[in-house]
Amino acid sequence: MRIEGSITALATPFTAAGEIDYQAWRRLLEMQVVGGTQAVVVAGSTGEAAALDEGEFDRLLSAAVELIAGRIPVLAGTGMQSTAKTIAQTRRARDRGANAALVVTPPYVRPTQAGLLVHYTALAEQAGLPIVLYNVPGRTGCDLLPDTVAQLRVHPQVIGIKEAVADSERIRALLSLRGDDFAVLSGDDPSAGQSMLAGADGLVSVASNVIPATMRRLCDHARAGDVAATAAIQERLNPLLAFLGVEPNPIPVKALLTRMGMGVGLRLPLLPLSSQYARDAIAMATVCGALESEPAGPLAA
Numbered sequence: 001m002r003i004e005g006s007i008t009a010l011a012t013p014f015t016a017a018g019e020i021d022y023q024a025w026r027r028l029l030e031m032q033v034v035g036g037t038q039a040v041v042v043a044g045s046t047g048e049a050a051a052l053d054e055g056e057f058d059r060l061l062s063a064a065v066e067l068i069a070g071r072i073p074v075l076a077g078t079g080m081q082s083t084a085k086t087i088a089q090t091r092r093a094r095d096r097g098a099n100a101a102l103v104v105t106p107p108y109v110r111p112t113q114a115g116l117l118v119h120y121t122a123l124a125e126q127a128g129l130p131i132v133l134y135n136v137p138g139r140t141g142c143d144l145l146p147d148t149v150a151q152l153r154v155h156p157q158v159i160g161i162k163e164a165v166a167d168s169e170r171i172r173a174l175l176s177l178r179g180d181d182f183a184v185l186s187g188d189d190p191s192a193g194q195s196m197l198a199g200a201d202g203l204v205s206v207a208s209n210v211i212p213a214t215m216r217r218l219c220d221h222a223r224a225g226d227v228a229a230t231a232a233i234q235e236r237l238n239p240l241l242a243f244l245g246v247e248p249n250p251i252p253v254k255a256l257l258t259r260m261g262m263g264v265g266l267r268l269p270l271l272p273l274s275s276q277y278a279r280d281a282i283a284m285a286t287v288c289g290a291l292e293s294e295p296a297g298p299l300a301a
Contacts, residue, residue: 013263035212044077079104
């Protein structure tokens with residue numbers, strides 16, 4: 001399996017009562033497929049995985065697998081603080097039909113590089129799914145370094161990495177490891193175009209929750225090496241991407257999804273978007289509509 005192109009880290013829509021809104025979930029999934037998204041991540045950090053119980057994880061993932069019906073890969077976010085729990089969660093994902101697991105470095109506990117090597121090797125050997133590594137030290141307090149990735153990428157079950165460190169030297173180091181059996185994916189919307197122009201295989205995006213067709217166009221042009229088209233799309237995206245960073249993810253993107261009729265609110269300790277950004281949300285919803293109304297062009301067909 002190869003995971004590449006425009007990939008959406010899906011938000012989880014809730015009802016006003018705080019339950020999962022499965023009707024909105026299905027609409028969000030179908031919007032992704034129609035918009036050209038090439039894979040989705042269920043129950044990652046954008047999906048508020050830490051706030052979901054086991055039954056909700058199971059139902060969300062099963063509903064996604066059923067609706068998508070093999071049209072694009074479905075990844076499950078399965079990273080936990082311990083190796084044993086991560087293996088167990090990845091097996092749950094396997095049993096519910098996920099195609100691969102996106103596994104963040106264990107948050108808070110701050111393992112060494114040697115510990116990360118053992119952790120991911122055990123997962124690759126015991127969990128029963130292809131593994132995409134996920135490095136986001138700003139959230140986890142743990143940085144998976146390229147030298148460790150180089151040791152892990154030789155395992156046949158380790159098929160890629162989502163790298164959220166927006167540093168050109170880090171991306172270059174990882175790109176030296178990419179190949180037909182190992183994909184390098186950006187995990188940072190603002191710098192993803194440059195990463196793909198440099199050779200990255202795709203993007204795991206937050207913004208594509210609300211603008212899937214636009215993010216597919218960005219990925220297509222950047223992966224094709226079209227500098228001018230990539231820059232033009234990136235320039236139009238910049239105000240939206242800035243808005244998506246005004247408060248911690250997924251608060252801003254869920255404010256936009258709410259305006260699109262896909263869910264209401266978040267689960268504590270996350271609160272809805274602060275009132276000071278309400279006018280920005282209205283403006284950005286208009287921006288999303290304008291971006292998505294543009295023609296796809298030949299690359300995204």
